[in-house]
Amino acid sequence: MVRILQLISKYHMKRRLNKIRTKKPSLSEYYAMYCTGKKLRELTSDDIENAERELILLVLKYYLDLRLTWEDVVENLLRDLREFYLYFCKRKKRLNVETVEDILRLVRSDYSIREMPRWCKSPVPRTRHAFRALLKKTKPNDIQRVLELGILSREEILEVYQKRKRKLIPAVRKAIKEVLKPENSLHKKPVEVKVSKKKRARRIDVFRAYLEVTNQDSVSYLKRLEIEREFKVILARIWFTSRNREERLEKLNEAFPGLTGRVGYTKLWEYVRTEINEFILVEALSCQQIADYLKRNKWRLGRNLKRKFEKALKLLGRSCT
Known part of the structure; x- marks a missing residue:
């Protein structure tokens, strides 16, 4: 049993070592080899770090552009890094070029960005996942260098942060936040205090406006209640x-001249939703009118108004039959 466990442990160790030996270089390591001209084993940690920072600046240039999708970002990066990818292409005899015209175009560098990856089978990763992995290593110093080199302006970065804050890669969002402190620099809209519909309707006081229009401000309390119900x-x-709406406004202007000019259509609608109850509906409308309106606007009515219509139907249930 002990012998079996030793063999299993030895096998697992061998697999791990093979995995380390056969590990493919990262995009940063390839770029460091391209910039320094060294082999992979000769690279230092500083070489890889410097290459990584340069790549991150290039990716940020297109990633923080509101007009570009990820496909456009990758295309632009392939265009700017064309020489880098050609440097690591396999030999010409391994190129997948079918015609003489394609070979001439390849020699003259007269080909599109989409054709290059198809012809030149470079071992260097060139997908959006490789570029996203770079962006996950973004630091505040990278955003600072983007500003210093004039790759992007402060206003452009703030605009991206404002419009895509939740969609940005967390490392990029954090770096922008530390460098530019957008919460203090962006023009925030003032926070509006939410007021309930009933309070808002009372604040508007549509009925008081009606009394002013009809010159009935000085009536007694009992008379006022009667006028309000009517x-x-x-x-x-x-x-x-x-x-x-047009027909409704026309009838309102005929029944209450000058009222819509004083309180407006929206304020009247708020008053109707909050102040008119099922008993007013029973007195104002017939059973058929209530049933038809409820059927046509079943999914448009709010919960409270819908409940009022249903109660009004129950009150008129006997007469409907």
Whole structure:
């Protein structure tokens, strides 16, 4: 049993060592070999780090462009790094070029970015996943160098941060936040305090505007209640029997001249939703009108208004039959 465990342990160790020996170089290591002219075993950690920083600057240039998709980013990077990828291409006899014309175009470098990866089977990774892996190593110093070299302006980076904050790679977002402190520099919209619909309607006070228009400000309290009920009944009848907004406004102007100019259509709609109850609906509309309106606007009505219509139908249930 001990012998078997030793063999298994030896096998696992051998697999791990083979994995280390056969590990493919990263994109940064390939670029370091290209920049320094050294072999992989001769590279130092500083060579790889410097190459990685240069690649990250190039990727950031296109990644932080709002107009480009990932496909466009990769195409632009392949175009800028064309000589780098050709440096690591396999020998010409291994190139997948079928015609003499293609060979001439290859010699003259007269080919598109999409043809180059097909003809030249470079071992260097050239997918968006390789470039994303680079961006995950972004540091604040990289954003600082982007600004110093004039690759992107402060305003452009802030615009990207504002529009794509949640979609940015976390390392890039964190680096931008540390360097530019966008929370302090971006113009934030003032936070609006949410007010309930009922309070908002009361603040507007549509009925008070109606009293001012009709010169009935000084009536007694009991008379005021009677006028308010009559106003709500007429308003509900007009609102829920009109086919569209134009017809509704026309009827409102005939029934209450000058009211829409003072409070506006939206404020009237808020008043209708909050202040008109099922008893007003029963008095203003017939059973058939309530049923038709509820059927046509079943999915458009809010929960409270829908409940009022359903209660009004129950109150008129006997007369409907």
